[in-house]
Amino acid sequence: MYAPPPAPPLTPFATLRRAYLSGARTPRQDMEATIERVLAREPSLQAFAFLDVEACRRAADASTERYRAGRPLSVLDGCPVGIKDIIETRDMPTGCGNAAFAGRMSGRDAACVTALREAGAIPFGKTVTTEFAIGGPGPTVNAHDAARTPGGSSSGSGAVVGAGLLPLALGTQTQGSVLRPASYNGCFGYKGTLGALPTGGVHPLSVTHDHLGLMANSLDELWAAASAIAAIGSPGHPRLAGAAEGAPAAAKPRRLIRLTLKGWDEVAGAHREIFEAQCRALAARGVEIVDREDSEDVRALESWLDAHVDGSLDMVTYDMRFPYRDYIEQYGEAIGPRIHALIARGREMTALDYEELRLKQDIARRLTTRALTALDADAYVLPAASGPAPQGHEFTGSRTYLAYWSWLGFPAFSLPLMVADGMPWGLQLAGTAQMDARLCALARWICGEVPA
Numbered sequence: 001m002y003a004p005p006p007a008p009p010l011t012p013f014a015t016l017r018r019a020y021l022s023g024a025r026t027p028r029q030d031m032e033a034t035i036e037r038v039l040a041r042e043p044s045l046q047a048f049a050f051l052d053v054e055a056c057r058r059a060a061d062a063s064t065e066r067y068r069a070g071r072p073l074s075v076l077d078g079c080p081v082g083i084k085d086i087i088e089t090r091d092m093p094t095g096c097g098n099a100a101f102a103g104r105m106s107g108r109d110a111a112c113v114t115a116l117r118e119a120g121a122i123p124f125g126k127t128v129t130t131e132f133a134i135g136g137p138g139p140t141v142n143a144h145d146a147a148r149t150p151g152g153s154s155s156g157s158g159a160v161v162g163a164g165l166l167p168l169a170l171g172t173q174t175q176g177s178v179l180r181p182a183s184y185n186g187c188f189g190y191k192g193t194l195g196a197l198p199t200g201g202v203h204p205l206s207v208t209h210d211h212l213g214l215m216a217n218s219l220d221e222l223w224a225a226a227s228a229i230a231a232i233g234s235p236g237h238p239r240l241a242g243a244a245e246g247a248p249a250a251a252k253p254r255r256l257i258r259l260t261l262k263g264w265d266e267v268a269g270a271h272r273e274i275f276e277a278q279c280r281a282l283a284a285r286g287v288e289i290v291d292r293e294d295s296e297d298v299r300a301l302e303s304w305l306d307a308h309v310d311g312s313l314d315m316v317t318y319d320m321r322f323p324y325r326d327y328i329e330q331y332g333e334a335i336g337p338r339i340h341a342l343i344a345r346g347r348e349m350t351a352l353d354y355e356e357l358r359l360k361q362d363i364a365r366r367l368t369t370r371a372l373t374a375l376d377a378d379a380y381v382l383p384a385a386s387g388p389a390p391q392g393h394e395f396t397g398s399r400t401y402l403a404y405w406s407w408l409g410f411p412a413f414s415l416p417l418m419v420a421d422g423m424p425w426g427l428q429l430a431g432t433a434q435m436d437a438r439l440c441a442l443a444r445w446i447c448g449e450v451p452a
Contacts, residue, residue, distance in 0.1 A: 010164040012218050013079045020067045020078060027067065027078030027122075031060035034080050034124070038165050044146060045163060046139040047156035049085040050092050050126040056080065059122040066120065075224050075245045077120025082160050082169030085126040086133050086203040089113055092123070096203050097131040097138055097153075100327075100334040110201025112170060112212055115232040116225065124166060127156030130396060132324070133172055134205055134316075135336040137396050143185040144423055148389040151181035152396030154215070158185040161215045162424070168216045168225055174205045174316060176385075176402025178213030179414040179428060184389035184397065186416045186424030188222050188443075190214050192436050194409030195237025197229050206319035208361070209312065209406050219447070223247035223440050242437020251441035253378035256282065257298060257371065258291040262306045263400035266386035271420045275383055278418055278427055282381075282446065290375060297371040304367050305404055311357040312407035317346030318354050365408055369432045379435070379442055384414035384426030401428065411436040413443045 019025035035053050042048055063078035072078075083089055086096050088110040095102045113123060128138040133153035140155040142148040143162035150159040154171030158181025161169050171178040173191045182189025190213055197212035204210060212229070216222035223246065230240035242248055258279055267275070279289050292299045324343050328335050372380070386398040405412040410433055414426035429446065431439045 010167060010217055012220065013167045014075070014218070014220050017075060017078070020072070023068070027063040028057065028060040030078070031056055031080065031122070034166065038124075038160075041163060041165060045141060045143065045159055045165075047128055047150075047159040047163075047165075048125045049095055049097070049128050049138075049156065052092065052125070055091060056122055056124055063120055063122065073118065073120035074228060076116070076221075076228060079121045079168060079221065080124040080166050081116055081121050081225070082125060082127040082157050082166050083113060083123050084133075084154050084157050084169070084171050085129045086172060087113060087170055088201040089123055089126065092126050094126070094203070097129040097133070097135070098335065100331045108201065111198040111232050111234075112229045113201070115229045118232075119228040121168075121225070121228075127154070127160060127169055129153050130155060131336045132203065132205065132339060133174060133177055134320075134342065135338045137393055141393065142389050142423075145389070148391055148423070149184065149393050149396050151184040151385075151389060153177040154181050154213070155396070157215050158182055158187065158189075161185065161187040161217060164217070167218070168214065168221050171213045171215055172199075172202055173211045173213050173402070173406055174209045175313065175406050176397075176399040178211070178215065179384050179402050179412060179426065180397055180399070182215045182414040182416075183384035183426030184424065188216050188219055188416060189384070189414035189426065190222055190226060190440075191405065191412050192226065192240065193238075193411045193433050195234050196240040196411070196436060197226060198232060198234035204320075206316040208315050208319055208358075209409070211406065211409075219247040219440060219444050226436075238434060240436060241434045242440070247444055248437050248441040250445035251438070252445045253287050253442050255288040255290060255375065255377040256379055256381045257375060257377045258289050259298070259302060259380055259382040260292060261302055261382065261401070261404065263383065263386055263398070266398055266400055267383065268387055271387045271425070274418050274420050274425070275427075279381070289381070290377065295371070295375060297374045301367050301371045305364060308360045308364060309403055309407055311360055312403050314345070314349060315354065315357050315361070317342045318349045321346045361407060365410070365433070368408055368410065372432055379439060380430040382428045382430065384428035388420045388423035388425045405430050409433070411439055413439055415443055415447055417447065
């Protein structure tokens with residue numbers, strides 16, 4: 001069951017909304033409470049790159065008037081949302097975690113921000129990102145232990161939700177940048193099927209790997225926001241299956257495939273037992289758990305994934321040559337050393353190398369889908385990270401367990417189910433293409449979450 005370390009209590013937005021509909025409370029009243037929470041915690045958490053509390057108050061006033069008139073725009077009307085600082089906003093700068101870009105105004109909203117505004121949600125501020133979502137870390141600390149990393153690259157988004165400051169925040173994932181901070185800060189994280197949520201207006205890294213994602217305190221808000229964002233359309237990609245204003249009804253999984261993979265070598269002995277206990281708890285609730293010891297299909301899948309997943313980062317470096325080569329030429333050492341190194345790595349690849357990597361990626365997708373079908377299983381289960389957030393702030397944590405599903409482009413959730421060393425640690429629930437809504441239903445049952 002859901003049991004991360006305690007965070008300041010945060011009333012589910014669905015509960016607040018009922019009070020708005022009845023007139024017992026208003027979005028403006030709760031916005032003041034949100035602002036108070038954020039301003040009290042922000043000096044130590046350092047999760048925001050930009051705040052404009054007066055703009056939030058104006059937006060909350062407009063939402064209040066819509067409720068009074070009986071015309072809220074959606075179930076998200078009045079909900080404050082953190083916006084990762086690589087996502088364009090017309091009224092706030094998009095600095096991408098790099099000093100050379102600090103204060104830059106694009107004058108436009110990303111597709112996801114447009115969709116949220118149209119639903120009445122309130123962009124609360126820009127949350128800290130690592131440099132261009134792949135480079136050096138920002139100043140944010142973990143929501144539960146300031147001596148630890150919040151994870152990256154969606155550092156600020158994970159921290160504000162995990163700390164109970166906001167109910168919802170946008171992130172992006174190219175390797176592990178939504179599920180890892182969700183795991184480390186103790187909130188729900190969701191990375192959809194590649195392209196299910198539009199990335200227009202999100203600063204690009206990799207066309208083959210970039211996912212928009214969400215972090216939230218409940219699956220209701222998470223799924224409502226994902227559905228609202230998907231409704232605006234994602235050109236070139238299928239629509240989000242199962243999109244709806246509320247999370248799908250809980251569905252019990254009959255069989256889950258447990259993946260060990262090479263990330264298991266990074267998991268400390270005591271932490272392994274915590275994950276094993278979580279699997280036993282699912283089995284005790286009537287869920288069959290199968291793994292490599294039970295199936296040749298699982299062994300073959302794990303072998304292929306482990307042998308070829310490192311090609312994921314090679315693909316990213318090839319994809320990101322433009323505009324990052326130009327950034328390096330323009331700004332030199334203002335662009336961090338990790339990005340210099342990644343661009344140098346990408347320069348060494350040929351178009352033929354890249355095509356070979358694409359073929360291996362396609363085989364990985366086919367094998368992952370085949371194993372799920374052959375075993376008549378509902379989903380895959382594995383750790384969302386190699387353990388709880390590590391000490392220190394220079395290293396945002398291992399991406400080993402996260403890279404697989406970013407490479408595959410398949411949906412995955414991080415569920416705040418485990419605690420290790422007194423810190424949150426997520427359980428990863430993963431599926432195949434277009435399984436997003438089904439995974440959300442399974443997640444709701446696994447977590448025992450009921451509608452607010």
